Amino acid sequence: MNTIRVIEYFDSERQSHWLCEIKRGDWEAAGFLYELLSKGTFFDAVGEGSKVLLLTDGDELISFCTYAKKDDIQPTELTPWMGFVYTFPEHRGHHYVRLLMEEIERLAIKEGVPEVYISTNHTGLYEKYGCEFKAEMKDMNGEPSRVYVKRIPTDE
Numbered sequence: 363m364n365t366i367r368v369i370e371y372f373d374s375e376r377q378s379h380w381l382c383e384i385k386r387g388d389w390e391a392a393g394f395l396y397e398l399l400s401k402g403t404f405f406d407a408v409g410e411g412s413k414v415l416l417l418t419d420g421d422e423l424i425s426f427c428t429y430a431k432k433d434d435i436q437p438t439e440l441t442p443w444m445g446f447v448y449t450f451p452e453h454r455g456h457h458y459v460r461l462l463m464e465e466i467e468r469l470a471i472k473e474g475v476p477e478v479y480i481s482t483n484h485t486g487l488y489e490k491y492g493c494e495f496k497a498e499m500k501d502m503n504g505e506p507s508r509v510y511v512k513r514i515p516t517d518e
Contacts, residue, residue, distance in 0.1 A: 374416075414426065445481065482510065
């Protein structure tokens with residue numbers, strides 16, 4: 363039975379379980395997200411009202427991302443950001459990011475947001491999901507990062 367769904371970390375009654383799942387990520391940024399959540403500094407880093415979206419199958423975390431006011435391109439007027447996008451290796455190749463992106467779109471539509479931004483070093487990944495390359499910008503460490511924009515459909 364397929365029980366794949368997107369849940370919001372801060373709405374979950376099982377935060378400690380999901381925190382342990384995030385910690386399993388073999389990516390430096392996953393470790394940083396784990397640190398922000400475990401130390402209670404997530405909102406300080408990415409802005410109040412930001413969300414951690416978890417793509418789950420029962421008790422297993424498949425993929426996750428944030429929907430946040432700020433990301434690693436700072437300072438900037440660009441907001442909101444889809445950040446910390448990660449899919450566990452055993453689940454890659456199934457386009458699970460699409461499910462997270464659909465949830466991001468729902469949130470953006472609800473908030474009346476016309477565009478969501480993504481900072482990445484990947485080329486060719488986000489284009490599959492309708493994102494367009496916007497510019498190369500410097501991240502907080504002064505390193506170049508590719509910034510993409512996902513235009514949010516409106517009812518107009």
